[in-house]
Amino acid sequence: MKNVSLPESWEEETEVIVIGSGFAGLAAAIEAKNAGNSVIILEKMKGYGGNSVISDGVVAVPGTTFQENAGIKDTPQLMLEDMLEAGLNLNHPELVGTLVEHAADTFQWTIDYLGVTYRDQVLRLGGHSIPRSHITGKNSGSEIIKKQIEKIKSLGIRVRTRVCLENILKDSDEHVCGVTVREGYQFPDQSSGVRKFIKAKKCVVLATGGYASDVEFRSIHDPRLTDNVDSTNKYSTTAEAIKEALRIGAMPIHLSWIQLGPWTSPDEKFYGIAPEFSDYIVFQFGIMVDPRTGKRIVNELDDRKVMSDTILNTGHPCIGIADARGVEVSGYRVDHCLRKDIAKAFSQISDIAEHYEIPSRELMESIESYNSYVVEKLDPLFGKPILDNAEPLSNPPYYCIRIWPKVHHTMGGVLINGEAQVLNLSKQPIKGFYAAGEVTGGVHGASRLGSCAIIDCLVFGRIAGKNAAKS
Amino acid sequence: MKNVSLPESWEEETEVIVIGSGFAGLAAAIEAKNAGNSVIILEKMKGYGGNSVISDGVVAVPGTTFQENAGIKDTPQLMLEDMLEAGLNLNHPELVGTLVEHAADTFQWTIDYLGVTYRDQVLRLGGHSIPRSHITGKNSGSEIIKKQIEKIKSLGIRVRTRVCLENILKDSDEHVCGVTVREGYQFPDQSSGVRKFIKAKKCVVLATGGYASDVEFRSIHDPRLTDNVDSTNKYSTTAEAIKEALRIGAMPIHLSWIQLGPWTSPDEKFYGIAPEFSDYIVFQFGIMVDPRTGKRIVNELDDRKVMSDTILNTGHPCIGIADARGVEVSGYRVDHCLRKDIAKAFSQISDIAEHYEIPSRELMESIESYNSYVVEKLDPLFGKPILDNAEPLSNPPYYCIRIWPKVHHTMGGVLINGEAQVLNLSKQPIKGFYAAGEVTGGVHGASRLGSCAIIDCLVFGRIAGKNAAKS
Numbered sequence: 001m002k003n004v005s006l007p008e009s010w011e012e013e014t015e016v017i018v019i020g021s022g023f024a025g026l027a028a029a030i031e032a033k034n035a036g037n038s039v040i041i042l043e044k045m046k047g048y049g050g051n052s053v054i055s056d057g058v059v060a061v062p063g064t065t066f067q068e069n070a071g072i073k074d075t076p077q078l079m080l081e082d083m084l085e086a087g088l089n090l091n092h093p094e095l096v097g098t099l100v101e102h103a104a105d106t107f108q109w110t111i112d113y114l115g116v117t118y119r120d121q122v123l124r125l126g127g128h129s130i131p132r133s134h135i136t137g138k139n140s141g142s143e144i145i146k147k148q149i150e151k152i153k154s155l156g157i158r159v160r161t162r163v164c165l166e167n168i169l170k171d172s173d174e175h176v177c178g179v180t181v182r183e184g185y186q187f188p189d190q191s192s193g194v195r196k197f198i199k200a201k202k203c204v205v206l207a208t209g210g211y212a213s214d215v216e217f218r219s220i221h222d223p224r225l226t227d228n229v230d231s232t233n234k235y236s237t238t239a240e241a242i243k244e245a246l247r248i249g250a251m252p253i254h255l256s257w258i259q260l261g262p263w264t265s266p267d268e269k270f271y272g273i274a275p276e277f278s279d280y281i282v283f284q285f286g287i288m289v290d291p292r293t294g295k296r297i298v299n300e301l302d303d304r305k306v307m308s309d310t311i312l313n314t315g316h317p318c319i320g321i322a323d324a325r326g327v328e329v330s331g332y333r334v335d336h337c338l339r340k341d342i343a344k345a346f347s348q349i350s351d352i353a354e355h356y357e358i359p360s361r362e363l364m365e366s367i368e369s370y371n372s373y374v375v376e377k378l379d380p381l382f383g384k385p386i387l388d389n390a391e392p393l394s395n396p397p398y399y400c401i402r403i404w405p406k407v408h409h410t411m412g413g414v415l416i417n418g419e420a421q422v423l424n425l426s427k428q429p430i431k432g433f434y435a436a437g438e439v440t441g442g443v444h445g446a447s448r449l450g451s452c453a454i455i456d457c458l459v460f461g462r463i464a465g466k467n468a469a470k471s
Numbered sequence: 472m473k474n475v476s477l478p479e480s481w482e483e484e485t486e487v488i489v490i491g492s493g494f495a496g497l498a499a500a501i502e503a504k505n506a507g508n509s510v511i512i513l514e515k516m517k518g519y520g521g522n523s524v525i526s527d528g529v530v531a532v533p534g535t536t537f538q539e540n541a542g543i544k545d546t547p548q549l550m551l552e553d554m555l556e557a558g559l560n561l562n563h564p565e566l567v568g569t570l571v572e573h574a575a576d577t578f579q580w581t582i583d584y585l586g587v588t589y590r591d592q593v594l595r596l597g598g599h600s601i602p603r604s605h606i607t608g609k610n611s612g613s614e615i616i617k618k619q620i621e622k623i624k625s626l627g628i629r630v631r632t633r634v635c636l637e638n639i640l641k642d643s644d645e646h647v648c649g650v651t652v653r654e655g656y657q658f659p660d661q662s663s664g665v666r667k668f669i670k671a672k673k674c675v676v677l678a679t680g681g682y683a684s685d686v687e688f689r690s691i692h693d694p695r696l697t698d699n700v701d702s703t704n705k706y707s708t709t710a711e712a713i714k715e716a717l718r719i720g721a722m723p724i725h726l727s728w729i730q731l732g733p734w735t736s737p738d739e740k741f742y743g744i745a746p747e748f749s750d751y752i753v754f755q756f757g758i759m760v761d762p763r764t765g766k767r768i769v770n771e772l773d774d775r776k777v778m779s780d781t782i783l784n785t786g787h788p789c790i791g792i793a794d795a796r797g798v799e800v801s802g803y804r805v806d807h808c809l810r811k812d813i814a815k816a817f818s819q820i821s822d823i824a825e826h827y828e829i830p831s832r833e834l835m836e837s838i839e840s841y842n843s844y845v846v847e848k849l850d851p852l853f854g855k856p857i858l859d860n861a862e863p864l865s866n867p868p869y870y871c872i873r874i875w876p877k878v879h880h881t882m883g884g885v886l887i888n889g890e891a892q893v894l895n896l897s898k899q900p901i902k903g904f905y906a907a908g909e910v911t912g913g914v915h916g917a918s919r920l921g922s923c924a925i926i927d928c929l930v931f932g933r934i935a936g937k938n939a940a941k942s
Contacts, residue, residue, distance in 0.1 A: 089695050089784060090727060216898060220886060221724060224560050243896040252723045253692060256561060313560060415691060425714040427687060 004167045004180055010199035014040040016468040017179055017200040018207060019241060021159045022050030023141070023457035024437030024464075025207030026148035031465025033155045037202060041157060044164035044185055044236065048149060050209050051234050051438075052457070054271070055141025058123065059134045060451040061107040062100060066122050066134055074132050076100035083452060086127045087411075087445020090254065095443045098418040099452075102459045107134070110458065114147040125450040126303070133451040141454060162186070165241050166195065168204060168248050168433070176204050176248070176432035187236055202471040203432040205464045206422070207457075208241035210410035210438035212258070217243070218407060221256040224312055231407040232261055232271040242439055245414045249424045250433075253441035254412035259448055260405035262307035265342050266317050267402055277337045278320050278403055285326030285390055287370050288318050288403060294353070294362030296370065299382035305447055308405040317404040319356050321367070325395040334399050345397040352400055367393055409448050413441035420464035432471055436460035475638045475651055481670035485511040487939040488650055488671040489678060490712060492630045493521030494612070494928035495908030495935075496678030497619035502936025504626045508673060512628060515635035515656055515707065519620060521680050522705050522909075523928070525742070526612025529594065530605045531922040532578040533571060537593050537605055545603050547571035554923060557598045558882075558916020561725065566914045569889040570923075573930045578605070581929065585618040596921040597774070604922040612925060633657070636712050637666065639675060639719050639904070647675050647719070647903035658707055673942040674903040676935045677893070678928075679712035681881035681909035683729070688714070689878060692727040695783055702878040703732055703742040713910055716885045720895045721904075724912035725883035730919055731876035733778035736813050737788050738873055748808045749791050749874055756797030756861055758841050759789050759874060765824070765833030767841065770853035776918055779876040788875040790827050792838070796866040805870050816868040823871055838864055880919050884912035891935035903942055907931035 015037040018029045025041060033039045043050070062079040079100045084091050110116040117137035124131035136143040152158065164185035171177045178200050182193030211217050212231040217239035219225045231237070246252055263283070265274035282288065283300040288311075290297050297318065298310040311318050327334050337343035346352045349367060353360035371392035373379040379386060413435070414422050420436050421429035437457040444452065486508040489500045496512060504510045514521070533550040550571045555562055581587040588608035595602035607614040623629065635656035642648040649671045653664030682688050683702040688710035690696045702708070717723055734754070736745035753759065754771040759782075761768050768789065769781040782789050798805050808814035817823045820838060824831035842863035844850040850857060884906070885893050891907050892900035908928040915923065 088780070090693055092694055220722060220898065222561055223563055246717070246723070246896055247720060249718060251691060252717070252726065254727050255723065256725050256727065309559070425717055427691065 004169065006169055006171065007197040010178060010197050012196065013199040013201060014038045015200070015202040016205065017042065017198060018205045019165050019179070020050055020207035020209060021048040022052035022207065022209055022437060023144060023454055024461035025205070026145065026152060027458050027461030028205045028207055028434070028436060028465035028468070029157060030148065030151055030155065031462045032205070032468040033157055035466060035469035037468055039157050040198065041152070041159045042163040042165065042181060043159050043161045045187055046161050048159040048161060049142065049145040051237050053142040053145050054234060055454060057136035057139060057141040057143055057454070058125070058451040059107060059454045060128065060132050060449065061103045061134060061455060062132055063104045064107060064134065066118065066120060067132060069120070070122050070131065072122060072131050074130055076103065078129060079103070079132060082127060082129050083444065083449055086447045086449045088447065089445065090257070091445030092442040094418050095416070098463070099443060099456055099459050102463070103455050106455065106458050106462060110144060114144070114151055116144050116147050127449045144454065162193070164193065165208070165244060168244055170248060174431065176200065176430060179204060188238065190240070200432065203434055203468050205468065206241060206245055206414070206433070206435040206439050207437050207461060208439045210237050210413070211239035211242060212237045212407040212410055214238040218258055218410070221412070222258050225258060225407060229312070229405065229407060230264070230266065230269065232264065233407070242413055245422065245435070249430060250414040250422050251425050251427065252412070253415045254445070255441070257411040257446050258407060259409040259411060260304065260308035260312070261408040262304050262311055262403065262405050264404065264406040265402055266404040267342050268340065272342070273336055273340065274342050274401060276332055277334050277343055278401055280332040281326050281330045281334060282320035282322045282401065284387060285330060286320060286322035286393060287366065288320045289358065289363060289366055290314050291316070291319050291356045291358045294359040295366050296381065299379070299384040301384055311403060311405055317402040319358065320401045320403045321352065321393065322399045323393045323395045324397055325391055326393070327399065329389050337401065343399050343401045345399055347396050349398065352398060356400070409453065410438060411441060411444045411446065411448055413439045415442055416440045416460070419467055420460045421467070434464035434467060436464045475640065477640055477642065478668040481649060481668050483667070484670040484672060485509045486671070486673040487676065488513065488669060489676045490636050490650070491521055491678035491680060492519040493523035493678065493680055493908060494615060494925055495932035496676070497616065497623060498929045498932030499676045499678055499905070499907060499936035499939070500628060501619065501622055501626065502933045503676070503939040504628055506937060506940035508939055510628050511669065512623070512630045513634040513636065513652060514630050514632045516658055517632050519630040519632060520613065520616040522708050524613040524616050525705060526925060528607035528610055528612040528614055528925070529922040530578060530925045531599065531603050531920065532574045532605060532926060533603055534575045535578060535605065537589065537591065538603060540591070541593050541602070543593060543602055545601055547574065549600060550574070550603065553598060553600050554915065554920055557918045557920045559918065560916065561728070562916030563913040565889050566887070569934070570914060570927055570930050573934070574926050577926065577929045577933060581615060585615070585622055587615050587618050598920045615925065633664070635664065636679070636715060639715055641719060645902065647671065647901060650675060659709065661711070671903065674905055674939050676939065677712060677716055677885070677904070677906040677910050678908050678932060679910045681708050681884070682710035682713060683708045683878040683881055685709040689729055689881070692883070693729050696729060696878055700876065700878060701735070701737065701740065703735065704878070713884055716893065716906070720901060721885040721893050722896050722898065723883070724886040725916070726912070728882040728917050729878060730880040730882060731775065731779035731783070732879040733775050733782055733874065733876050735875065735877040736873055737875040738813050739811065743813070744807055744811065745813050745872060747803055748805050748814055749872055751803040752797050752801045752805060753791035753793045753872065755858060756801060757791060757793035757864060758837065759791045760829065760834060760837055761785050762787070762790050762827045762829045765830040766837050767852065770850070770855040772855055782874060782876055788873040790829065791872045791874050792823065792864065793870045794864045794866045795868055796862055798870065800860050808872065814870050814872045816870055818867050820869065823869060827871070880924065881909060882912060882915045882917065882919055884910045886913055887911045887931070890938055891931045892938070905935035905938060907935045
């Protein structure tokens with residue numbers, strides 16, 4: 001990563017260069033084009049959509065007609081308060097304010113302009129004080145991406161794949177004026193492809209996502225996150241673009257705030273199918289023990305940060321245990337986990353102890369103690385709230401799963417302002433340089449609430465694209 | 472902060488430039504000089520010593536003769552484990568390892584080579600699993616600085632005051648080769664003084680301290696820390712040198728991990744005299760309430776991060792309350808706080824309520840509840856450990872203090888390796904560039920344990936100075 005001099009002549013010119021083709025990049029490209037600009041979209045991978053295509057497509061928005069129909073009163077202010085609380089007040093209130101103020105009209109834009117459909121249902125997810133999470137018709141973020149791509153095409157632009165950002169270039173006035181890229185790039189070989197200089201007559205929009213899969217970069221900021229910890233993200237969520245933005249003077253923010261999911265299994269790759277079983281059955285109606293001691297280590301319904309940190313700090317996967325009745329009561333499934341050997345069934349507790357090499361007597365004691373807490377509706381050990389329909393763990397078969405957190409979202413990135421301008425180390429906008437989505441930091445603070453990522457990408461992506469016209 | 476071109480000719484040359492004259496900078500200068508180098512020490516303020524001169528001079532070291540004499544068994548490994556636990560495992564184990572391995576010989580060096588004296592006493596501070604904190608004879612960090620300055624003089628060098636770093640310069644090989652400074656600088660006017668180019672033939676050592684007093688910079692990384700929050704540090708602990716290091720490509724780390732002290736009063740500046748009263752009397756034998764509600768908000772003996780966050784998140788100072796018996800039992804003083812009007816005495820609880828505008832009935836209930844917890848030796852509300860010699864709050868006069876946290880230490884900074892080399896965004900050493908002390912990050916992780924700062928500065932300062940010879 002060295003300075004590259006400006007070329008004598010550029011090989012290509014456009015008004016706006018958008019880097020990344022996920023929710024944020026495509027939203028920026030659409031708005032920039034609609035504002036009358038020529039736009040080039042660059043994507044380092046061979047397929048478009050980045051990590052957005054594996055998103056679950058759940059979108060938090062305050063004040064929608066879906067909420068209204070369900071009799072739910074919500075306001076931008078309430079969503080802001082929820083996000084600040086989850087973010088431990090490390091969020092920049094200005095950025096959260098921008099997000100919540102533009103959420104409803106951006107959501108409506110996905111319906112009216114993009115043609116995205118949503119189920120007539122509003123979920124209340126953890127950390128949200130009321131139901132405000134909307135689900136795409138097909139339960140997937142790829143539905144939004146697909147509609148964005150259709151729009152992109154109808155606007156006469158396209159995503160150039162296998163083109164990786166190499167350098168962001170500034171002119172002598174410190175104004176971002178173009179990029180060098182590697183065309184024909186083969187992830188992750190930084191020397192693959194052929195270098196090309198592309199001039200951005202108006203601006204560059206960085207929408208390259210987070211660094212959940214970048215072991216070197218993430219483990220600098222959180223040394224626990226070595227390659228011993230997997231990610232729920234695609235392999236392509238790496239940090240080279242963030243580093244390039246920092247190299248040209250962007251202010252870093254919250255790089256060490258890296259969110260892990262505590263519901264994942266080390267026995268499969270990526271997000272996988274384990275979370276449904278662990279989150280909705282084990283944590284609700286069962287327990288989790290450290291196999292070295294046979295003891296519980298945490299309130300299994302604590303927030304994802306507390307749970308992930310606790311498991312991670314044991315240094316090894318922990319064992320989640322549920323029983324047949326828990327599965328039944330939950331309304332969720334374990335059979336697909338059993339089929340893929342991610343969960344295992346046991347007819348008695350001693351078999352669990354033997355299989356996972358857990359001290360048998362301690363495991364037995366942990367289960368007996370927990371069962372007595374269920375009866376008393378009080379967990380004096382960790383204060384876990386005992387659900388009304390919970391019963392003692394005593395109905396075999398017992399279903400077990402190895403649980404080990406995975407990196408899920410990186411809250412940190414480059415600092416932007418409410419206009420999606422990237423700020424420098426003196427907190428001033430870097431001229432001609434915008435960013436949106438997970439590559440930025442400060443919106444979510446210490447912890448991103450579930451279903452707040454898509455709307456973040458769309459709101460700031462659109463703002464960046466609209467502002468491109470003014471650059 | 473723009474690129475400055477290399478000069479045609481330098482106005483001055485030396486082998487090693489040390490920036491900052493606190494513990495770390497002076498240690499680096501001494502070692503660099505002893506290794507045969509010409510050394511220039513630059514200090515932006517008019518006095519030498521930086522924030523180190525107001526340090527309390529308490530030094531954590533494992534395996535000293537003081538510990539041995541007191542029958543305390545300690546090892547570098549044990550100190551490492553304590554530091555990692557406090558740091559929430561965000562510390563870089565390599566850096567902690569370097570610190571603890573070199574702590575004992577560096578401590579001995581302060582005695583044998585510098586002539587620092589220590590009391591024959593070893594303290595156990597919060598978060599340390601055994602007593603390992605050593606106190607300078609005069610209870611002050613300035614004693615170490617004074618001895619370092621004497622040594623500096625005897626080596627024929629001196630601290631050039633009112634010389635502020637402006638730019639760090641790299642040659643075409645990305646090797647740090649010198650600096651521009653402002654001579655005759657008047658803090659905090661960045662345009663004051665006259666620019667001068669100084670060449671570093673071997674290296675530049677950055678030892679410029681933290682950014683506890685830099686409201687703009689710290690509030691980017693923790694937006695709660697506006698100018699509504701004071702600092703225990705000198706005004707001069709600002710971020711311009713860290714920003715310059717980032718500008719030339721240093722990897723930032725842990726910038727949002729900013730430590731606050733929960734024992735401070737908004738009714739005096741800096742560290743002040745309040746902490747003795749709040750920490751050793753109020754928190755131990757009394758309670759703290761939110762004046763808006765009259766209720767307790769936290770276990771008053773929780774760690775400094777939990778307590779500071781809780782107070783900060785109320786948005787206003789909270790009220791600490793102790794009584795005459797608490798003062799007596801503690802062995803500490805309240806009279807100097809009363810004299811300076813930082814603490815106030817009240818003959819009855821209703822007077823406290825009236826003075827601080829606390830809902831009277833709620834305050835009364837809080838005290839009565841707490842008193843019953845003291846009798847039962849159990850605090851069901853926040854789990855505060857009730858001390859053996861605690862008694863109900865019922866012995867007037869009652870002594871009260873307004874409590875509002877202050878920024879105390881910034882764990883973040885530029886990333887170094889165990890050789891004190893500053894690392895770039897690709898985790899490679901920036902040639903000719905070293906750093907030590909609070910300007911670096913990664914040693915303390917999420918939270919610095921009390922008494923671990925001085926030894927951090929001295930160990931890495933010495934390493935940086937010794938390595939200068941090899942540059």
